[in-house]
Amino acid sequence: MSNFNKQVGSLSEKPGISPPEITNISAINQIKTKRRQQPSSDELITGILDGNRTSLSRAITLIESTNSDHFQKADEVVQGCLSHANKSVRIGITGVPGVGKSTFIEAFGKHLTELGKKVAVLAVDPSSSLSNGSILGDKTRMEELVKDENAFIRPSASGETLGGVARKTRETIILCEAAGFDTIIIETVGVGQSETAVHSMVDFFLLLKISGAGDELQGIKRGIMEMADAIVINKADGDNIKKANQAKVEFNRALHLFPPKNTNWQPKVTTCSSITKEGISEIWSTVSDYFELTKETGFFQEKRNEQNHFWMMETINEQLKQNFYNQPEIISLLKENKKAVQNNEISPFAAAHDLLQLYFKKQ
Numbered sequence: 001m002s003n004f005n006k007q008v009g010s011l012s013e014k015p016g017i018s019p020p021e022i023t024n025i026s027a028i029n030q031i032k033t034k035r036r037q038q039p040s041s042d043e044l045i046t047g048i049l050d051g052n053r054t055s056l057s058r059a060i061t062l063i064e065s066t067n068s069d070h071f072q073k074a075d076e077v078v079q080g081c082l083s084h085a086n087k088s089v090r091i092g093i094t095g096v097p098g099v100g101k102s103t104f105i106e107a108f109g110k111h112l113t114e115l116g117k118k119v120a121v122l123a124v125d126p127s128s129s130l131s132n133g134s135i136l137g138d139k140t141r142m143e144e145l146v147k148d149e150n151a152f153i154r155p156s157a158s159g160e161t162l163g164g165v166a167r168k169t170r171e172t173i174i175l176c177e178a179a180g181f182d183t184i185i186i187e188t189v190g191v192g193q194s195e196t197a198v199h200s201m202v203d204f205f206l207l208l209k210i211s212g213a214g215d216e217l218q219g220i221k222r223g224i225m226e227m228a229d230a231i232v233i234n235k236a237d238g239d240n241i242k243k244a245n246q247a248k249v250e251f252n253r254a255l256h257l258f259p260p261k262n263t264n265w266q267p268k269v270t271t272c273s274s275i276t277k278e279g280i281s282e283i284w285s286t287v288s289d290y291f292e293l294t295k296e297t298g299f300f301q302e303k304r305n306e307q308n309h310f311w312m313m314e315t316i317n318e319q320l321k322q323n324f325y326n327q328p329e330i331i332s333l334l335k336e337n338k339k340a341v342q343n344n345e346i347s348p349f350a351a352a353h354d355l356l357q358l359y360f361k362k363q
């Protein structure tokens with residue numbers, strides 16, 4: 001037999017020598033169980049107050065959870081963070097799809113982190129359950145901001161009603177503030193009711209526009225223009241600069257037709273390019289001027305108080321409605337009465353009265 005055949009493979013063990021104990025199975029198991037264990041609400045609160053992102057993300061996941069076991073814990077965490085919140089400025093950004101909201105937030109957010117600010121970006125987008133979370137796609141448009149250690153980007157809670165998403169976003173704002181983020185940016189797509197919801201949770205509301213062909217004001221909902229504290233005409237670059245400047249003149253003229261706001265603040269119209277960054281720092285100056293003015297007059301706090309009151313009432317209304325519509329007896333009587341109303345057997349008011357009677361009797 002040749003020597004070759006006697007050779008043993010390098011993986012074979014020689015008798016008497018066992019492989020070193022490089023892994024400690026029980027230690028691994030301990031780590032695994034620890035990971036599986038959910039942190040307690042106190043641990044989450046401590047983590048958030050320390051600025052720990054994992055704790056922040058986990059707590060937001062709890063807030064977003066539809067599992068009723070998580071509700072109480074989420075409430076505890078929010079409650080524990082509340083006294084550490086409120087120390088930020090909250091800015092809402094709206095505009096039709098494609099106007100450049102995400103690209104703008106990337107440029108604006110980077111400008112802010114360069115100024116030493118800590119920026120959290122949230123989104124209110126009730127349609128995202130259909131589109132599978134549009135801000136997820138946004139993350140690729142916020143390439144720089146995603147990598148920035150002074151920025152935190154969180155996709156919108158999905159699969160929910162606008163009321164549900166809004167509540168979760170409000171609570172997420174509290175957690176982000178407690179974690180030390182001093183500038184909260186909330187993106188919302190300019191369709192449906194979501195901008196009204198965002199308007200009622202921010203201090204400053206910015207409407208993003210692009211210059212169109214000719215009639216700039218066409219198709220803008222008057223209500224949105226009235227809500228805006230600033231209108232920014234984006235994509236003012238290349239061949240677009242001239243048109244953007246024309247649009248600025250038109251919007252300025254239109255804004256002066258609105259009755260003055262109760263802030264002494266005259267909404268501003270500016271142009272910018274989120275790609276070349278031209279005009280971005282001026283927008284922050286405008287926003288800062290607004291905060292300075294409204295903090296001085298007390299309007300800043302007054303508006304937050306009003307918003308808190310509004311959300312308390314909204315929550316009550318929403319839960320009452322939910323409770324009503326989830327009662328099995330109501331569900332079946334509603335079905336019956338709906339048919340009866342359709343067949344003209346009962347008036348809509350009598351049908352409603354009938355349902356409410358049943359509900360109140362059960363309470």
Ligand SMILES: Nc1nc2c(ncn2[C@@H]2O[C@H](COP(=O)(O)OP(=O)(O)OP(=O)(O)O)[C@@H](O)[C@H]2O)c(=O)[nH]1
Pocket residue numbers: 095096097098099100101102103104134138141189234235236237272273274275276
């Ligand atoms: N030239 C130019 N293009 C821009 C500018 N800002 C955004 N864009 C482009 O416009 C397109 C849409 O930008 P997004 O930032 O995704 O727009 P959005 O408003 O967030 O869109 P949705 O999330 O779909 O509502 C992208 O192709 C951007 O590169 C700008 O200032 N100048």
Ligand SMILES: [Mg+2]
Pocket residue numbers: 101102103134138
């Ligand atoms: Mg976007």
